[in-house]
Structures are given as structure tokens and as C-alpha cells.
Amino acid sequence: MTYIKEVYTIKREQLEELTRFFHREIYSIHIQDGAQLIGRWVSEEGNKVTVIWKYKDNEHEQRIKAMLEEETLDDFYLKCERERLTSTEPFPSAYHSAKHGMAVSGYITNEKGEVLLVRNVHRSDTMEMPGGVVEEGETLEEAIHREVLEETGVTIRLNGITGIYQNVTRGVTCVVFRGDYQSGDLTPAEDETAEIAFTALTKANIAQWITREQFRSRALDAMNSNYLPYEAFRVRPYELLSRYEVKQEV
CATH class of the missing domain: 3.30.70.100 (Alpha-Beta Plaits)
Structure with a gap:
């Protein structure tokens, strides 16, 4: 910023x-x-x-x-x-109490079908899908591209949205995208990402990797690939920025 x-x-x-x-x-x-x-x-x-x-x-x-x-x-x-x-706070928004926050997360797979997982420094007890807070003025799509690149060093191609999850206690809603690895070497973000790996994630072994229930349910839903419609647009005048249609993969 x-x-x-x-x-x-x-x-x-x-x-x-x-x-x-x-x-x-x-x-x-x-x-x-x-x-x-x-x-x-x-x-x-x-x-x-x-x-x-x-x-x-x-x-x-x-x-x-x-x-x-x-x-x-x-x-x-x-x-x-x-x-x-220059702000003295790494996350300037921490000084302001927003009514509600928006976050994104990504279920990203490589050509082997392995899932990209990270272990964050501040949540070291579990692996999880990469993601983070949507910045002001960003579309959800822009945010997930940026967050995945910042946390893991890779670029991705998105397929759509697989779920929306609301943390009422903390006032945060997370939108989960599913996408494919495109390029880049796995590179942890300094002071943020402790571990990165493509994992052979399955419904049988997911609890071994993702120990927090709220993160595990998001990944399980994303495995099913039932996509939701999504639009990003501006107004005055109206301009459609991007759209994902509803689709199901079998």
C-alpha cells in the first residue's frame, strides 16, 4: 500500500x-x-x-x-x-475495527492431483489451504491470486468458488476457490509461512494434515468441485470484471 x-x-x-x-x-x-x-x-x-x-x-x-x-x-x-x-504496522488494518472482514482461501492442485497446503507461523498446529484477507479495492479473484503467490511463491489458474464460510465470533467470511498450479517454485513467505507442500490429500487422511475442523470442512467441500456462481463488477458506470458460472465436475 x-x-x-x-x-x-x-x-x-x-x-x-x-x-x-x-x-x-x-x-x-x-x-x-x-x-x-x-x-x-x-x-x-x-x-x-x-x-x-x-x-x-x-x-x-x-x-x-x-x-x-x-x-x-x-x-x-x-x-x-x-x-x-510508510505504515509502522505490518497489517495497518489491525488498527481499525472493521464491522466485518472478508478473506479468501484456495484449494490448489498440481498435475498429480496433489493439494497445496501451508503451515502458518501463527497457526503451527495445522496445515491449511493458502489464503488471507481481501484488501480494500480488490476483487476476491485478485486477492486469492495475490495471497497464494505471497504465501507460496506460485501462480495459479482459478476454476471457481466451492464454498463460503462465516466465522461469526471473529466477524470474518471466507470464500474458497478451487484452482490449478501454473508455475513457480514453492517459496515460504518470511515470518508468515513455516512450511509448504503439495500433499496427496484424501478424505481418509485429511485429518492427519488439517487438524482444525473449520479448515478441514472447507477442503472436503472443495474436493467435490461443486462450483458456485461468482461475479465481480464496478458501477458508475457498470463494468463486469469477471464471472464464474455454476458447474459440477464428476
């Missing part, structure tokens, strides 16, 4: 006009393209406005910057100072 802090020195009498322009033009362009406004503040004297934006990466930041070239704030400020920030 990329964080940018902007500090505008303004004339106090222009604050109200600047705020209207900001929400009508600047904010709307950012949000429609998936950026997040962390916050916007004005100094006690009313002559400085501070804005902090969150972007997916530097490329995302530059794309929005190009979109804003015609929507300049030059008429409203006397000086602008821009600074790139």
Missing part, C-alpha cells in the same frame, strides 16, 4: 469553497478508482488543510494523479507540501 500526505496552505476565506470542490471533484475521482481517503483535517487557524490518501501501490497513485491533471486545486491554495508515508 502507498500512503500520501498532502498539506495545503490556504486563505481562510477559501476553506468552504475548497471543501465543496474537493468533495465534488477530487474525492469522487479517487473513490471511483479504488483509492481510500484516510482523513482530512483543517488546522485550528483555518489556514492549513491536511489530507492523507491510501493507494494500492505507486502505479495506482500515478494513475489517479494523471486523471486529476484537469481538476487542479491551484486556485485554492498558496502552497502544497506532499509526503510519502
Whole structure:
């Protein structure tokens, strides 16, 4: 993630006009393209406005910057100072209490039919399917590609969704994809993945590998390959990003 802090020195009498322009033009362009406004503040004297934006990466930041070239704030400020920030927390979302979280997990098989399993550092008592939290602005599909690559070092091809699982206690819903190994060498993520392996997973031996019941049920459902429909889309205007149809494999 990329964080940018902007500090505008303004004339106090222009604050109200600047705020209207900001929400009508600047904010709307950012949000429609998936950026997040962390916050916007004005100094006690009313002559400085501070804005902090969150972007997916530097490329995302530059794309929005190009979109804003015609929507300049030059008429409203006397000086602008821009600074790139880095979060001190490996998982910045840990500072914020979300109403509900979304996660993804992947039942990934190789050409031998073996299943990709990982042992996470913070859950060392069990193997499990790779996955993690969906970041803001990501589709579920983008998230599972990223998580599998980050945790295991491999790229995958997705076939569809096999189940949806809700942890009511922790407020997290996990969507499980099934897919195939495409390329890459098994490489553990530093400080996250303790072990990675393609395993000859079966209904008979699954409890030996996946010891936690909630993770085991997801893998068992994925073995049956009964797929659910899935769509990812944007609005204003409507744009279909991807879709998986319902299908069953025998």
C-alpha cells in the first residue's frame, strides 16, 4: 500500500469553497478508482488543510494523479507540501475495527492431483489451504491470486468458488476457490509461512494434515468441485470484471 500526505496552505476565506470542490471533484475521482481517503483535517487557524490518501501501490497513485491533471486545486491554495508515508504496522488494518472482514482461501492442485497446503507461523498446529484477507479495492479473484503467490511463491489458474464460510465470533467470511498450479517454485513467505507442500490429500487422511475442523470442512467441500456462481463488477458506470458460472465436475 502507498500512503500520501498532502498539506495545503490556504486563505481562510477559501476553506468552504475548497471543501465543496474537493468533495465534488477530487474525492469522487479517487473513490471511483479504488483509492481510500484516510482523513482530512483543517488546522485550528483555518489556514492549513491536511489530507492523507491510501493507494494500492505507486502505479495506482500515478494513475489517479494523471486523471486529476484537469481538476487542479491551484486556485485554492498558496502552497502544497506532499509526503510519502510508510505504515509502522505490518497489517495497518489491525488498527481499525472493521464491522466485518472478508478473506479468501484456495484449494490448489498440481498435475498429480496433489493439494497445496501451508503451515502458518501463527497457526503451527495445522496445515491449511493458502489464503488471507481481501484488501480494500480488490476483487476476491485478485486477492486469492495475490495471497497464494505471497504465501507460496506460485501462480495459479482459478476454476471457481466451492464454498463460503462465516466465522461469526471473529466477524470474518471466507470464500474458497478451487484452482490449478501454473508455475513457480514453492517459496515460504518470511515470518508468515513455516512450511509448504503439495500433499496427496484424501478424505481418509485429511485429518492427519488439517487438524482444525473449520479448515478441514472447507477442503472436503472443495474436493467435490461443486462450483458456485461468482461475479465481480464496478458501477458508475457498470463494468463486469469477471464471472464464474455454476458447474459440477464428476
